[in-house]
Amino acid sequence: MQTSNEAVLTFDNVAKSFGGVHAVAGLSFSAVAGETLAILGPSGCGKTTTLRLIAGFEEPDIGTIAIGRESMIGKRPYERNVGLLFQHYALFPHMSVRENVAYGLKYRKWPKAEISSRVDEMLRLVQLEDFGGRRPQQLSGGQQQRVALARVLATKPKLVLLDEPLSALDAKLREELGAELKRILTEVGSTTIVVTHDQDEAMSLADRIIVMNRGGIDQQGSPSEIYSRPATRFVATFIGRSNWIGGTLKLNHSGGFANVVMESGTVLTTGNPGLGDEVAVKVGIRPERIAIVGTQEDDRMSGANQFPAMVVNAISMGAENHYHVICSAGTLMVVEPGGRGMSFSRGDRVKIGFRAEDCVLFPSRDAA
Amino acid sequence: MTGRRADDLIRFTCKAMNCLIILFLLTPIAVTTLMAFDARDYLGPLPPPALSLRWFSAFFSDSYFLNGLITSVKLACLSVTISLFAGVATAYAVDRARFRGKEALVSFFLSPLVVPPVVTGFALLLFLSKIGVIDGFARLLCGHIIITVPYTIRATLASISGIDKSYTEAALILGANERHAFWDITLPLARTGIVSGAIFAFAVSMDDVAVSIMLTDAKTYTLPIALISSMRANFNLSIAAASVMLMAMTILLIVLLEKLVGLNRAIGQGTFR
Ligand SMILES: Nc1ncnc2c1ncn2[C@@H]1O[C@H](COP(=O)(O)OP(=O)(O)OP(=O)(O)O)[C@@H](O)[C@H]1O
Ligand SMILES: [Mg+2]
Numbered sequence: 001m002q003t004s005n006e007a008v009l010t011f012d013n014v015a016k017s018f019g020g021v022h023a024v025a026g027l028s029f030s031a032v033a034g035e036t037l038a039i040l041g042p043s044g045c046g047k048t049t050t051l052r053l054i055a056g057f058e059e060p061d062i063g064t065i066a067i068g069r070e071s072m073i074g075k076r077p078y079e080r081n082v083g084l085l086f087q088h089y090a091l092f093p094h095m096s097v098r099e100n101v102a103y104g105l106k107y108r109k110w111p112k113a114e115i116s117s118r119v120d121e122m123l124r125l126v127q128l129e130d131f132g133g134r135r136p137q138q139l140s141g142g143q144q145q146r147v148a149l150a151r152v153l154a155t156k157p158k159l160v161l162l163d164e165p166l167s168a169l170d171a172k173l174r175e176e177l178g179a180e181l182k183r184i185l186t187e188v189g190s191t192t193i194v195v196t197h198d199q200d201e202a203m204s205l206a207d208r209i210i211v212m213n214r215g216g217i218d219q220q221g222s223p224s225e226i227y228s229r230p231a232t233r234f235v236a237t238f239i240g241r242s243n244w245i246g247g248t249l250k251l252n253h254s255g256g257f258a259n260v261v262m263e264s265g266t267v268l269t270t271g272n273p274g275l276g277d278e279v280a281v282k283v284g285i286r287p288e289r290i291a292i293v294g295t296q297e298d299d300r301m302s303g304a305n306q307f308p309a310m311v312v313n314a315i316s317m318g319a320e321n322h323y324h325v326i327c328s329a330g331t332l333m334v335v336e337p338g339g340r341g342m343s344f345s346r347g348d349r350v351k352i353g354f355r356a357e358d359c360v361l362f363p364s365r366d367a368a
Numbered sequence: 369m370t371g372r373r374a375d376d377l378i379r380f381t382c383k384a385m386n387c388l389i390i391l392f393l394l395t396p397i398a399v400t401t402l403m404a405f406d407a408r409d410y411l412g413p414l415p416p417p418a419l420s421l422r423w424f425s426a427f428f429s430d431s432y433f434l435n436g437l438i439t440s441v442k443l444a445c446l447s448v449t450i451s452l453f454a455g456v457a458t459a460y461a462v463d464r465a466r467f468r469g470k471e472a473l474v475s476f477f478l479s480p481l482v483v484p485p486v487v488t489g490f491a492l493l494l495f496l497s498k499i500g501v502i503d504g505f506a507r508l509l510c511g512h513i514i515i516t517v518p519y520t521i522r523a524t525l526a527s528i529s530g531i532d533k534s535y536t537e538a539a540l541i542l543g544a545n546e547r548h549a550f551w552d553i554t555l556p557l558a559r560t561g562i563v564s565g566a567i568f569a570f571a572v573s574m575d576d577v578a579v580s581i582m583l584t585d586a587k588t589y590t591l592p593i594a595l596i597s598s599m600r601a602n603f604n605l606s607i608a609a610a611s612v613m614l615m616a617m618t619i620l621l622i623v624l625l626e627k628l629v630g631l632n633r634a635i636g637q638g639t640f641r
Contacts (some may be wrong), residue, residue, distance in 0.1 A: 076540070076542050077537070077540040078543045078545050083542075088532075090534040092553060103539070104544075104546070
């Protein structure tokens with residue numbers, strides 16, 4: 001496995017538009033050797049365009065793209081040594097599994113015997129040794145994906161690109177193949193870029209995530225950083241679930257804390273976000289960061305913000321229990337681990353609480 | 369229950385209509401076939417008292433017919449080959465190119481033929497005489513390329529544009545250049561369309577009268593032209609024998625097409641309107 005911090009892929013201020021639509025606007029990032037980088041964003045934010053720019057199916061209008069130290073501007077796709085796993089796999093229907101996997105090696109002028117042993121090795125890696133003679137149409141979706149992956153990895157590309165690798169599979173298979181994909185990528189030690197709109201896919205595969213929004217980057221960081229310290233309101237809403245509470249910021253210069261006063265007069269204690277005094281803000285709080293207890297168990301409650309509340313909705317989702325509670329801060333969603341039945345039911349009087357550090361603040365004028 | 373009776377009546381009428389139409393279509397063909405095997409050397413009342421192959425051997429011993437047959441086959445093979453290349457090249461270029469008016473061009477290529485063949489033939493005759501092409505075979509070849517090329521373009525364009533672009537892109541990113549991708553991916557995946565286009569084009573060329581009749585000269589003529597003119601000169605039943613053979617060829621082509629693509633699919637694609 002490569003561990004050096006050398007950049008394998010560098011985007012420098014890359015822009016691409018299609019007839020006035022800015023698909024990618026001033027994108028700069030890099031991927032280092034051996035890492036799996038996810039580019040995550042909503043539909044239409046420019047993920048596929050980014051991937052196609054790397055692969056050479058599109059040329060940037062401005063900016064430069066480099067693989068290693070070599071500029072890719074003007075290079076044809078077959079001159080780039082990049083592997084791309086297509087969303088619908090694009091396995092050649094008129095070739096057998098073996099022929100598909102061998103295809104790239106043929107044009108790298110490998111000797112026949114070496115091609116054959118490399119194909120064997122790849123099919124073993126994806127655990128499809130006995131399927132070499134089949135046509136792609138004779139395989140299940142999951143098997144097709146593994147063949148496509150074997151075809152991509154066979155040529156030892158400098159960079160592996162995955163376009164929504166799990167989205168074509170059903171939920172059960174997705175989890176299984178996600179783990180399998182991660183194992184294979186780690187085993188091969190390839191530098192990988194995954195493009196997806198599905199946060200679970202990004203979280204489960206990637207070492208690092210870039211959140212894309214409208215052709216640009218909102219945040220990059222580790223999955224847990226992005227989840228617990230979203231840099232923009234867009235990131236906070238796009239990743240995971242949040243309760244949003246509106247109010248006015250009152251800075252208080254003792255310690256790192258601040259207060260947010262809601263229209264109803266209720267005061268929240270939050271971290272200090274570095275915004276000005278009296279700014280209208282939205283406070284975000286994750287449902288699983290809110291504790292919920294019965295009214296008589298006051299002593300178990302922790303955190304600066306505590307409110308008496310009433311349960312208006314209680315839903316068991318199996319692994320999680322979802323509650324909607326009403327309190328002086330509004331209607332909030334609370335999630336607690338399930339599995340041992342529901343602690344509360346509709347109409348129960350409860351107490352909720354959350355810590356100031358778990359609150360994220362953004363100016364109200366920021367788009368969600 | 370009167371509604372039900374009316375339904376039955378309508379269904380019966382439709383069936384009867386169906387039978388009538390089939391009878392109407394098939395009777396002339398059946399009569400021709402029967403006459404082709406007639407052993408008498410004059411046109412007598414049906415059915416013939418005895419059967420023989422004499423009209424077939426008469427056909428093959430008549431150098432006028434044979435000449436026509438040879439010209440027709442040469443013409444069909446050559447014109448189909450040329451329009452196949454032209455068709456594949458055009459379809460590939462049109463499919464890849466991005467330009468304004470592409471949609472219009474594609475629907476122009478895919479739309480039914482609008483110029484009547486007689487007009488094509490006459491226009492070509494004038495044009496070729498003007499530029500001094502007087503060789504009969506060359507003229508016929510030009511005409512047959514013009515009438516067959518729409519079939520090869522359409523069939524190829526329909527099948528090439530139906531191929532998912534990601535197959536070609538997959539080949540490119542795996543290291544194949546554009547030429548390799550064309551031979552490895554595009555051509556094999558478009559094969560059935562290309563072959564069915566060629567078969568249709570062949571049948572069209574073998575069958576054509578309207579264009580050929582304008583471009584024929586005394587020495588070079590196609591089989592259909594030979595049949596028509598000999599019918600005027602001295603009618604005999606070798607013409608029926610020739611018709612039977614042309615029919616057999618058509619049936620053979622249809623069976624071939626059915627084997628390769630499924631006729632319904634080929635027609636259903638709207639390729640051969
Ligand atoms: N070939 C093209 N021609 C015109 N517009 C395009 C083209 N490709 C992309 N776009 C536009 O560029 C923008 C970004 O597209 P892109 O396909 O990169 O989004 P995406 O993030 O992959 O979305 P999705 O998750 O839906 O696949 C969109 O507004 C899209 O309409
Ligand atoms: Mg996309």
